[in-house]
Structures are given as structure tokens and as C-alpha cells.
Amino acid sequence: MTAAGWPEEEADDPPALSGRWRRLLVRVWGRLAAWAGSEGERWVLWLPVSFGAGVSLYFGLRQEPVWWGGLAAVGGAAVLLLAVRRWFALAGAAMALLMAAAGFLVAQAHTVRMAAPVLTRSIAGATVTGRVMAVERRPGAVRITLREATVSRLAPEQTPAALRIRLSDRNPAPAPGSVVRLRAALLPPQAPAEPGAFDFQRRAWFMGLGGTGFATGAVEQVEAPPITGWSTVSIAFERARGAIAERVAAAIGNPVEASVTTALLNGEEFGIPEATLDDFRNSGLAHLLSISGLHVGIAAGILFYVVRALLAAVPYIALRWPIKKIAALFGILSALAYTLLVGAPLPTVRSVLMTGMVMGAIMLDRHPLSMRLVAFAGLVTIAMDPEGMLGPSFQMSFAAVVALIAAFERGSVRLAEWRRDAGWLVRGLFYVGGILLTSVVATLATLPFSLFHFQQIAFYGVLSNLIAIPITSFWVMPWSLIAYALLPFGLEAPALIAMNWGDRAVIWTAEFFGRLPWASLTVPAMPVEGFAALVAGGLWLCIWTRRWRWLGMLPILAGLTSPMLVARPDVLVSGDGAVAAVRLPDGRLSASVKSGGRVTETWRERDGARTAADPWPAAGGWSDGERSLSCDALGCLYRVRGRTLALPRLPDALDEDCGAADAVVTPAVARGCRAGIVVDRWALRHEGAHTLTVTEEGVRVETVRGLRGDRPWTGGR
Structure with a gap:
């Protein structure tokens, strides 16, 4: 075999080539082989990308493939890989093809697994009975999710597995786990408002949600069999979220501040007024309200350092036990508990995987931050919820993490050398500069996804995050952990009030920057082709380490200009x-x-x-x-x-x-x-x-x- 991985017989020069062209081709091929070899450790990072491309291919089809389509694709790719395994370049391409086929198969299998009846027509005046699995408290209304439902005008085989119904807030919300009966108007999941718009029908399918509606009468509680199985755990955490919301409302009088505090404690953003949400969006601080990597990482990190400090204070334990690894285990457990408490949304699941692998690397004495760590977390997250990969939560959270680690890889060594001999003042400036750099990188990384999904750019996001992130990290989240610890004893009020001081500062920051002139810019919807170019260019820029990575800027610029090339309909x-x-x-x-x-x-x-x-x-x-x-x-x-x-x-x-x-x-x-x-x-x-x-x-x-x-x-x- 040649150095580039081709068989010797294929490396021979074709007789038709002259000596000059032969030397040129050999030189070009050798240069490409050298470039590829210099990035040898990075090629594996493209495998999760191929997996995600297979998922995207499945969801991009206009017709459902035959049931054996994914299996045939995986089998064919596996056979191809075995056939070309001796040649490095071809084997790599075949492996990428196999991962794409695997992503296609996983998405297809997930669609089949989530199959359940869905309403195909509106039903007025139906009597609905079901068990309350979730309660969402909203301004002026309450929204409940019912499972184990029966509908008076539907046969059992036509009844959706889950229904989401809006109630008036004039009456107390039913408790999670209770069984209720009510009169309601039911609707099928809403189709896109226009071609290319958000497809709630698809999202509802993968949520197991077969219909929505609103109650037209009072809610009546009925006798029900006891809760069994995993539902017991799910309902227990749902009740805990409701209890936290009630405790926060009792401790904090201002409804807006209470709703923000509740969102940070139990993941419920539904109670935040729309005007406040607009301020957070326009100021670039909306990510602080969505429980994601920042919150999980801070919670796990705080508990890690607290446990390690407490164990280090006992000489007998510190000298005999691996206290750093024990603290890392507590960090993992805290991340899991926090995720279950906030309802395990997809960004939080990704964050738990990342946090678990970081803490696991500490326990195994390995480097905790690497692009391979992110690649593995992305692969697992996509496999768990393939359709979730198409949503903004997954895309924006992973884009920020990938960009931050890529930036860390480029500058960590030089920054560590500068910081090593610096005094306290310079170290403080380094900290401020680190937050500023983090905000800039994360803002730029999530910008394409904000343009595609929300048609919005927040101009003051860097400045607002420079103020709000330290407040959240060093004040809000520590007090939230103290509040968690005091909740079982009913002593949480002082911690909640102290936490709310920080929340008040964050809200003020959002209001100040969100209401400035030109706080945000709205743009027309980006075409899918432009978005695909942006994603491909961003991955190329972040995965490679050599100078050729800057070629990724070309598709990025093409994607950013694509909205201007598409005429909106008349x-x-x-x-x-x-x-x-x-x-x-x-x-x-x-x-x-x-x-x-x-x-x-x-x-x-x-x-x-x-x-x-x-x-x-x-x-x-x-x-x-x-x-x-x-x-x-x-x-x-x-x-x-x-x-x-x-x-x-x-x-x-x-x-x-x-x-x-x-x-x-x-x-x-x-x-x-x-x-x-x-x-x-x-x-x-x-x-x-x-x-x-x-x-x-x-x-x-x-x-x-x-x-x-x-x-x-x-x-x-």
C-alpha cells in the first residue's frame, strides 16, 4: 500500500500521462495526503456528523421509506466497509456511509416506536377522562397533559395516547397523578402555518401527543387506580415542580420575579409574562431561562467543589480516600437529580451527558474537555431523540459547546502561559476577558440558528451576558442549591429571597438591553439550503485544526446571505x-x-x-x-x-x-x-x-x- 492508503497497483501511473502531469498529480496527491494525515485524530469527529446527516436525510424524504429501507442501507454500507477495509481512504468513506445509514435506521425505528393514534378532525363537546401527567402554569390559564385518556366520541383504538388541554385559571389546577373528567373541544396537532414553517405535527408525533384542545366546562376529579411503573417517578417529580412553584410564589411577592426564579429552579418558563420573555430574547439572555448546559454545569461544579472541600477538611479522609473522584461522583448525581427535577428537556439531557463524561474523565484521570467528548454526547443525544436534532434547543446548545471547545483548543496553551505568572489584578482581567470571549464565541456560534429558527439577531448579547452570567454563576445558582437543600425542611424562604436579588438584577439587565434602540434585528426566513451551508461551514471550521479550516467561511458567508436571495410570497x-x-x-x-x-x-x-x-x-x-x-x-x-x-x-x-x-x-x-x-x-x-x-x-x-x-x-x- 502507498502512504496515502491506496493499493500499490492503483498507485502506478497511467501510461497516458506525461511526466510533467505525473509529477504534478503525485505532488498534489502527496500534499492532500499530508494534510489528511496531519488531521488524523480529527477524522473520527465526522462520524457523529455523518450519523446526523443520515437522520436529516430520513426527515427530508417526502415519502415514508419501506420498513426494510434502513436495514438494507446499514447492511449494504457494512458490506462495502468490509470490502474496502484494506484501503484507508475508502474505508473512511465507507465508515461515514455506514454511520449515515445507521442514523437513517435509528430515525426510522424511532418513528415506528412513537406511533400512536392522532386526531384527524376536530371534536366539539367531547367528554374526556384521563390521568394528569403534567401541569403547566401560564398567565391566565393552566395547561395539563392527560394520558390513559378516554374520549366519549372516539373508539379506544382511535384515542390518542396523550392530550394537552388548556384550562381556565379561575379554578385550582388538578394535581399531577389525579384522574379528571371534563368537557373539551379537541383539535388535531396544528400543521405548519406555511411551507417551511415550524412543523408542530411532527414534534407532537415524537412527543406522543395526539391532540390539543381547551376545556369548555368545569374539571371533575374521579376515582382512579393507583399509579404504577415509571409514571410513579415522573409524577413525583411533577409534584415536586408544583410544590417548588408554590413555595417560590409564597416567598417572592412580585409575580414576574417569582416566575423567573421558578423557571431557574424547576424549568417552568410558562409562567413568565410575554413582555419579559421578549426582553430576554431581545437582549440575548433567553438562554438563561432555559435550563441547559450553563445551569447543569454550574450546579455540578458547585457541588463538586463543596464536597471536595468538606472531605479535604477531614485529614483522615483526605489522606486515605480519593476525594477528588468522590466529589466528581457527587457532581454526576447532582446533575442527574437536577435534570429529573426540571423535566429532562433535550438540552439538559445533553448537558448531563457532557457533565457526566467530564466528571468521569476526572475519575479516570483523563483530560475533561475535548471535542471527542462533545462528539460522543452528540451521538448519544441524537440516538435518543433523532427528531430533536432538528430543533433549536439541540442545535444551539451543541453549536455553542463545539465553538467554545474549538476556541479553547486554539488558545488554551498560550492563555495558560500568560496567566501563570500574573498577579491578582491581571487574573481578574483574565476572568472578565474570558467571560467576554465566551459570550462572543457562543453568540457567533448560535447566530445562524437564531436566524434560521427565530429570524432574529440580538446586538447587545455580548454586553448583557457579560453582566448576567457572573450574577447567575456566583449568586443565583449557589443560592438555588441552598434553597434545594432547605426545601424539605420548609426553611427555603431566606435562600429564595437572596436568590431573587440576583434574579432581579438579571431581569433589569434584560429590560435595559432589550429595550435599547436596535436591540435586535429581524430578518426574513433563511432557506434550508442556506442553513445547510452554514452548518457545514461551521463544522468544517471547528473540527479541523489546520489553516484549511478557514475554507469553512465560504459556505458560512453564502448561508448568511441566502435570505436576501429568496423572495417572500405575495x-x-x-x-x-x-x-x-x-x-x-x-x-x-x-x-x-x-x-x-x-x-x-x-x-x-x-x-x-x-x-x-x-x-x-x-x-x-x-x-x-x-x-x-x-x-x-x-x-x-x-x-x-x-x-x-x-x-x-x-x-x-x-x-x-x-x-x-x-x-x-x-x-x-x-x-x-x-x-x-x-x-x-x-x-x-x-x-x-x-x-x-x-x-x-x-x-x-x-x-x-x-x-x-x-x-x-x-x-x-
Whole structure:
């Protein structure tokens, strides 16, 4: 074999090549082989990336693959790997292919495992009985999750495994574990508001959630069999979260401050007012409200140092027992307990894996921070919840950690040399600089994901984190651990009050920076292709260590500019036809109704618009030459780039509109309509939400079903 891993016979020069070209090819191949060899320890980091690519491939399909598709892919890749195992380069490519096939298979198996009945139609006035598994306290309402449910108008085999129902807060919320009966209006999980928008149907499928709804009557508690199995543990922690919320509310009078303190203690963000959440988002501090790596790491680290200090204070133990390793074990246990208490969201699970491996490395006398550690944690997390990999929580948490460790690898040695002989003042400056650098790196790393999922950039995130993170690390989290220790004895009030002083400072920081001019910028939705380029470029930049890693900046720049290359649609129609919107000359959307709920809010966010335009007029309209809207009692006509789109309000207008318009959009049934494009009740029911974009060639139509296809969670199979 050659040094590059190819067999000797393949290394021979083809006879057709001249000596000059032969030398050039040998030189180029040798340089590439040298580069590849210099990154030898980093190649393994691409295996979790390949695994995730296989998961993405599965979810990107428009049709569900045959049941044996994943198995066949894994088997074929394994055979290929065995066939080329003697050649290093080919074996590496085959291994990456095998990992991609394994990711595809795991995602497919997870879909089958989570299969459960899902509502396909709305049900009004149903009597629902079920066990309360979760209680979410929200401003003005309570939301409960029911399992073991029965629905009066559904057969057992059609009844979802879990239902989420909204209750009024006028009555006390039912206790977790109790069985309740209520009258409710039930709805299927909501489809995307437009093609490419967040797919709650898919998320609900993997949550085991078969429907949502709201109660239309009082909640009645009924006799129930005892709780058994894992549900006992789950309900116990749910009750603990409720008890913590009540204790915090009793100790802290201000509801806003109490809600933030509760979120940090038990993971419940639902009670925080929307205005406060907006301040945290605009200031770049929203991650402090979501229990993630920062909180788990601080909690485990504090307990690690406290236990180690206490054991070191006893000479007999300190001289005979491995106190550092014992403290690391306590750190692992604290991370596990904290995760269970806050409900084990995906970022926290990732953090527990990371924390467990860091503490495990300490127990094994290994270096605790490495990119391989992150790769292993990512692989395990994706395997546990493949669909969760597509969400912002997983992506943003891993992006921040990968970028921070990559930065640590680049500069840790030099910074350690500078810090070794520094005095206390310089060490303090190093600490401040470390927080600043951490904030900059984490902000830049999570920026692409914030743009893709939320269409938002927080400009003052670095400054706000420079203030809020030290307060959280050195004041809020230590007092939270003290409060945990005192809760069983009912003595937690002083610790909660002290903790709230820090929370108050964090809230003030969020309000100050979140309300400054240009605190945040909203941008149009990024196309999937641009997002994929950003992710690929970021991985290339962080995984490699040589100068060629900077080539990753090219796809990053391409991804960042991609939103400017995609035109937003001129007309949008909701999946039920109840709401439509047209684009104004200033780029904003004007909806057919004054308040379209979450649908119009999603449209506005994906437009990158901060404010909503006035709805369509009852009569009259506007015109700027290229675009015009004219309305009367029967409906509206929208003209753009020489095309006419009819938007009738009443069926009586269909005959005239169908004969004159290029496209007709109506929530009614438009049988026999002669227009070139017809979006009516049947089209909406079959295809979901529609968008219409007028170009020089004509009117381009995109639909939710056309983009995501027919999958188990869409009801198309």
C-alpha cells in the first residue's frame, strides 16, 4: 500500500500521462495526503456528523421509506466497509456511509416506536377522562397533559395516547397523578402555518401527543387506580415542580420575579409574562431561562467543589480516600437529580451527558474537555431523540459547546502561559476577558440558528451576558442549591429571597438591553439550503485544526446571505382558509382579518417584520402602480406584476372571478372554476397552507404537503 492508503497497483501511473502531469498529480496527491494525515485524530469527529446527516436525510424524504429501507442501507454500507477495509481512504468513506445509514435506521425505528393514534378532525363537546401527567402554569390559564385518556366520541383504538388541554385559571389546577373528567373541544396537532414553517405535527408525533384542545366546562376529579411503573417517578417529580412553584410564589411577592426564579429552579418558563420573555430574547439572555448546559454545569461544579472541600477538611479522609473522584461522583448525581427535577428537556439531557463524561474523565484521570467528548454526547443525544436534532434547543446548545471547545483548543496553551505568572489584578482581567470571549464565541456560534429558527439577531448579547452570567454563576445558582437543600425542611424562604436579588438584577439587565434602540434585528426566513451551508461551514471550521479550516467561511458567508436571495410570497393562505394575507408595497403583509392568531404571527416573523399592517378594508383599497388591492362586499382583487388574484369573501363572487382572474383563493368549494390556479376548500384540506408568488413567468404555488410530503405525522399514510 502507498502512504496515502491506496493499493500499490492503483498507485502506478497511467501510461497516458506525461511526466510533467505525473509529477504534478503525485505532488498534489502527496500534499492532500499530508494534510489528511496531519488531521488524523480529527477524522473520527465526522462520524457523529455523518450519523446526523443520515437522520436529516430520513426527515427530508417526502415519502415514508419501506420498513426494510434502513436495514438494507446499514447492511449494504457494512458490506462495502468490509470490502474496502484494506484501503484507508475508502474505508473512511465507507465508515461515514455506514454511520449515515445507521442514523437513517435509528430515525426510522424511532418513528415506528412513537406511533400512536392522532386526531384527524376536530371534536366539539367531547367528554374526556384521563390521568394528569403534567401541569403547566401560564398567565391566565393552566395547561395539563392527560394520558390513559378516554374520549366519549372516539373508539379506544382511535384515542390518542396523550392530550394537552388548556384550562381556565379561575379554578385550582388538578394535581399531577389525579384522574379528571371534563368537557373539551379537541383539535388535531396544528400543521405548519406555511411551507417551511415550524412543523408542530411532527414534534407532537415524537412527543406522543395526539391532540390539543381547551376545556369548555368545569374539571371533575374521579376515582382512579393507583399509579404504577415509571409514571410513579415522573409524577413525583411533577409534584415536586408544583410544590417548588408554590413555595417560590409564597416567598417572592412580585409575580414576574417569582416566575423567573421558578423557571431557574424547576424549568417552568410558562409562567413568565410575554413582555419579559421578549426582553430576554431581545437582549440575548433567553438562554438563561432555559435550563441547559450553563445551569447543569454550574450546579455540578458547585457541588463538586463543596464536597471536595468538606472531605479535604477531614485529614483522615483526605489522606486515605480519593476525594477528588468522590466529589466528581457527587457532581454526576447532582446533575442527574437536577435534570429529573426540571423535566429532562433535550438540552439538559445533553448537558448531563457532557457533565457526566467530564466528571468521569476526572475519575479516570483523563483530560475533561475535548471535542471527542462533545462528539460522543452528540451521538448519544441524537440516538435518543433523532427528531430533536432538528430543533433549536439541540442545535444551539451543541453549536455553542463545539465553538467554545474549538476556541479553547486554539488558545488554551498560550492563555495558560500568560496567566501563570500574573498577579491578582491581571487574573481578574483574565476572568472578565474570558467571560467576554465566551459570550462572543457562543453568540457567533448560535447566530445562524437564531436566524434560521427565530429570524432574529440580538446586538447587545455580548454586553448583557457579560453582566448576567457572573450574577447567575456566583449568586443565583449557589443560592438555588441552598434553597434545594432547605426545601424539605420548609426553611427555603431566606435562600429564595437572596436568590431573587440576583434574579432581579438579571431581569433589569434584560429590560435595559432589550429595550435599547436596535436591540435586535429581524430578518426574513433563511432557506434550508442556506442553513445547510452554514452548518457545514461551521463544522468544517471547528473540527479541523489546520489553516484549511478557514475554507469553512465560504459556505458560512453564502448561508448568511441566502435570505436576501429568496423572495417572500405575495399571497399566503392558512390551512383552513380562514386567514389570507397579501403583500403591501412596503413589504409587509396585510391580512384578511384583524387578528389571525398564531398563523399571522408566524407569517410576520418569517417575513422579518416587527409590526403588522392594517387588515384588508371592507371597501376601497390602495394602489402604488405595481401592486394594488381593491375590495367590496363580495371580496377583493389583488393585482401584482400584471397578474390578478381574486380573493372572494362570498361564493356569489366566484363566477365572475373565475372567468377573469389568473388565480382564485377561496375557503369555499370552487367547482368548475376556470381560473388557471384555484385554491379552494378541497385544495387546502388536501395540500395544507398555500403560498403564491407572482413572477414574470406566472404564479408559482407552494404548499405544505408539496414541501414535506406524506409522512406518518402528516396523516397522509
